[in-house]
Amino acid sequence: MGARERVLRVLAGAARLTDRSDPLHREAIARLPTETGLPAPSVLAALDACLERSATHQELTSLLASVPLEQRVHVVLAGNVFVAPVRALALAWASAPEVLVKPSHRGRVVPELLLRALQEDGGRDGSIALTESLSAKPGESVHAYGSDATLEAIQGTLPPGTRFWGHGHGFGITVLDTSSSEIVRGLARDVAYFDQRGCLSPRLVLWIGSEEGGVALARKLHGELEVLARELPPGREAPEETAARHQYLAAMEAVGDIFSGATAVVGFQSGPEGLIVPSFPRGVHTVQISSPKRARELLAPWAQWITCLGGNGAAAEQVAQGIPWARRAAPGHMQRPPLDGPVDRRHPAPSPGR
Amino acid sequence: MSPALRSEQLHARVRAAMDAPLDLPLPSFDALACDLARYQAASCPAIARLFRARGVDPATLRLASEIPAVPTEVFKMTRVAAHEPSQDAVVFRTSGTTAGARGNHHLRSTLTYRYGALRMGERMLIPDRPEGLRTLLLMSPTEEAPDSSLGFMAAAFAQAWADGGQWFLRGGSLDVAGLKQAVAEAREARAPVLLLATSFALVYLLDALAGKALPLPPGSRVMQTGGYKGRSREVPADELRVLAASTLALDPRAVVSEYGMTELCSQAYEGTLRGLLGLDGATQEGVLATPPWMQITPVDPDTLRPVPPGHEGIARITDLANVDSAVVIQTQDRIRQVEGGFVLLGRLSGAPLRGCSLTVEEMLGGGP
Numbered sequence: 001m002g003a004r005e006r007v008l009r010v011l012a013g014a015a016r017l018t019d020r021s022d023p024l025h026r027e028a029i030a031r032l033p034t035e036t037g038l039p040a041p042s043v044l045a046a047l048d049a050c051l052e053r054s055a056t057h058q059e060l061t062s063l064l065a066s067v068p069l070e071q072r073v074h075v076v077l078a079g080n081v082f083v084a085p086v087r088a089l090a091l092a093w094a095s096a097p098e099v100l101v102k103p104s105h106r107g108r109v110v111p112e113l114l115l116r117a118l119q120e121d122g123g124r125d126g127s128i129a130l131t132e133s134l135s136a137k138p139g140e141s142v143h144a145y146g147s148d149a150t151l152e153a154i155q156g157t158l159p160p161g162t163r164f165w166g167h168g169h170g171f172g173i174t175v176l177d178t179s180s181s182e183i184v185r186g187l188a189r190d191v192a193y194f195d196q197r198g199c200l201s202p203r204l205v206l207w208i209g210s211e212e213g214g215v216a217l218a219r220k221l222h223g224e225l226e227v228l229a230r231e232l233p234p235g236r237e238a239p240e241e242t243a244a245r246h247q248y249l250a251a252m253e254a255v256g257d258i259f260s261g262a263t264a265v266v267g268f269q270s271g272p273e274g275l276i277v278p279s280f281p282r283g284v285h286t287v288q289i290s291s292p293k294r295a296r297e298l299l300a301p302w303a304q305w306i307t308c309l310g311g312n313g314a315a316a317e318q319v320a321q322g323i324p325w326a327r328r329a330a331p332g333h334m335q336r337p338p339l340d341g342p343v344d345r346r347h348p349a350p351s352p353g354r
Numbered sequence: 355m356s357p358a359l360r361s362e363q364l365h366a367r368v369r370a371a372m373d374a375p376l377d378l379p380l381p382s383f384d385a386l387a388c389d390l391a392r393y394q395a396a397s398c399p400a401i402a403r404l405f406r407a408r409g410v411d412p413a414t415l416r417l418a419s420e421i422p423a424v425p426t427e428v429f430k431m432t433r434v435a436a437h438e439p440s441q442d443a444v445v446f447r448t449s450g451t452t453a454g455a456r457g458n459h460h461l462r463s464t465l466t467y468r469y470g471a472l473r474m475g476e477r478m479l480i481p482d483r484p485e486g487l488r489t490l491l492l493m494s495p496t497e498e499a500p501d502s503s504l505g506f507m508a509a510a511f512a513q514a515w516a517d518g519g520q521w522f523l524r525g526g527s528l529d530v531a532g533l534k535q536a537v538a539e540a541r542e543a544r545a546p547v548l549l550l551a552t553s554f555a556l557v558y559l560l561d562a563l564a565g566k567a568l569p570l571p572p573g574s575r576v577m578q579t580g581g582y583k584g585r586s587r588e589v590p591a592d593e594l595r596v597l598a599a600s601t602l603a604l605d606p607r608a609v610v611s612e613y614g615m616t617e618l619c620s621q622a623y624e625g626t627l628r629g630l631l632g633l634d635g636a637t638q639e640g641v642l643a644t645p646p647w648m649q650i651t652p653v654d655p656d657t658l659r660p661v662p663p664g665h666e667g668i669a670r671i672t673d674l675a676n677v678d679s680a681v682v683i684q685t686q687d688r689i690r691q692v693e694g695g696f697v698l699l700g701r702l703s704g705a706p707l708r709g710c711s712l713t714v715e716e717m718l719g720g721g722p
Binding site: 240242243244246247248250251253254255269272273274275276277298301302 | 400401403404407408422423424425427428430431432433434454455456457458655656657658684686702
């Protein structure tokens with residue numbers, strides 16, 4: 001078996017986690033709410049909607065081309081988005097037949113279940129094993145997912161001759177110049193999955209249009225989020241996130257409108273001088289901007305962290321030209337990019353370890 | 355009365371208040387703060403909006419504590435100024451090294467800023483008026499960083515107290531050889547030195563010296579300020595004080611921490627040098643004292659109400675020198691009030707960018 005088959009084995013294992021009749025699915029549903037702090041209905045919905053378990057031939061070809069051939073790859077996983085290990089393992093195993101995975105303390109369930117599925121599938125080629133420590137040797141690669149500070153710390157521990165591929169802080173934005181009910185419903189779903197813990201989640205919405213249209217969009221989005229909370233209830237909020245919510249509300253009182261309810265906050269500001277990005281669950285900052293050019297100017301200080309750009313109008317297209325590495329998706333599809341390589345395309349090549 | 359004239363009158367009142375004794379509370383503090391707030395609410399749309407949102411009528415203000423605080427984030431999002439952009443004398447900008455947009459502080463006049471900075475700086479950094487003082491600056495010169503409020507203040511010190519100062523951080527590089535030469539010349543002339551440094555530049559210097567001493571002349575002192583923002587390795591404040599003092603042959607109490615921020619026109623200082631000189635009683639390291647025209651109150655991050663005495667909160671700062679912007683700002687700096695001032699505990703944690711993050715502790719295996 002080659003790299004393509006190994007990736008297909010990972011996807012087949014992932015598919016078991018969504019199969020209602022499979023014991024691995026039942027275990028995932030039983031354990032993930034405790035591990036993630038997300039309620040069971042939200043876990044189930046995210047598994048069904050966002051867990052990668054298939055890919056087209058072309059996507060697989062792209063994924064295989066996105067990683068160099070190696071003998072052994074080490075993976076350090078983050079714990080924020082519980083479906084993320086599937087792509088991370090697929091990429092690592094596409095790259096090398098031997099993979100060692102260090103899961104996050106907050107994200108062990110999916111890696112453990114995936115590995116159990118791989119052990120049970122009878123495949124003989126390659127190996128993936130969990131480890132509690134990182135032990136990369138010269139000539140080997142490390143794929144790491146985490147905060148920028150964490151990645152720097154990891155890279156600093158690597159011996160000379162290793163290759164390091166870090167995927168750090170990131171978030172999504174949406175650029176709209178129309179706001180149909182379907183678009184807003186899709187956007188709300190992108191926001192609600194994983195309570196915005198991932199780098200694909202939109203936290204900032206740029207409305208290229210009238211102020212009235214922007215206010216209406218913010219109001220509609222907030223309404224959709226509150227309705228959606230019945231289907232996808234939010235998880236636990238950390239004290240610092242609660243504080244961040246209050247800080248955001250206090251700031252918005254000076255600059256714009258706030259739509260705040262039991263589960264979500266959507267702020268609206270017209271013609272901002274600068275952008276801020278909320279850092280609490282189900283918080284969206286919406287701004288009205290006169291043109292795509294102005295949007296690009298305002299996004300410039302944030303551009304290096306933008307991993308995904310949602311939107312499907314001409315304005316989104318023009319803004320995207322300034323952030324060519326950002327994945328593009330229509331609202332409602334930001335959380336499930338094609339399995340054609342890393343989610344984060346900001347660093348197409350590894351850098352040396354120290 | 356035109357806004358410009360009103361502003362001028364308020365500036366004059368604040369400068370007059372700054373002439374009051376620095377070791378006594380300012381009797382006019384509340385009245386002046388409320389007058390400033392009324393002027394700002396009448397002239398600055400963002401502040402007017404905040405007053406409306408909080409249901410506060412500027413006309414009924416009696417106490418500074420009743421004034422809605424403008425969160426520092428707002429300085430990134432919109433113009434916080436009671437004057438027109440065409441009247442900006444200077445715009446100070448927050449550091450560009452951290453994530454996202456930079457905050458802008460628009461000043462119609464720098465006169466009050468300079469006046470207050472010199473008044474408090476003299477008290478905390480040169481209360482003994484050392485003769486022949488030379489200022490050496492480990493920070494970017496104003497021509498390289500014209501929007502730095504710290505650079506503005508340091509230049510004001512150097513011009514007012516010494517010979518204009520010598521700057522040793524240019525183009526992002528620390529001129530260690532030039533600094534050594536300047537120190538040698540000061541030693542030769544037996545001229546005390548005031549070394550004004552950002553924390554990260556001080557760490558750069560200590561690293562560059564690699565344990566070798568660079569003794570400053572007797573009577574010298576250091577003012578260090580600011581965070582690191584990823585520009586050098588971070589050294590805890592107490593460790594940095596000890597390292598700097600031993601390298602520069604100073605008493606640790608001659609290393610004075612300053613607390614300021616772009617959104618403010620006033621500064622707080624440790625009183626350690628005054629303690630060393632026997633001008634005040636025992637002054638504890640890490641305790642920052644404010645001038646009488648500046649008050650800091652720790653508030654609950656959720657409710658924004660003052661916390662009980664001795665409890666930790668985030669700093670709500672009333673700065674009368676903020677005449678044309680926001681007289682009360684809400685920061686995310688964690689503080690605790692103590693005898694003689696407040697202690698800075700760091701930034702409100704856990705509110706960075708979300709997304710694909712895990713902690714270093716977790717990665718290293720120590721997390722839960």
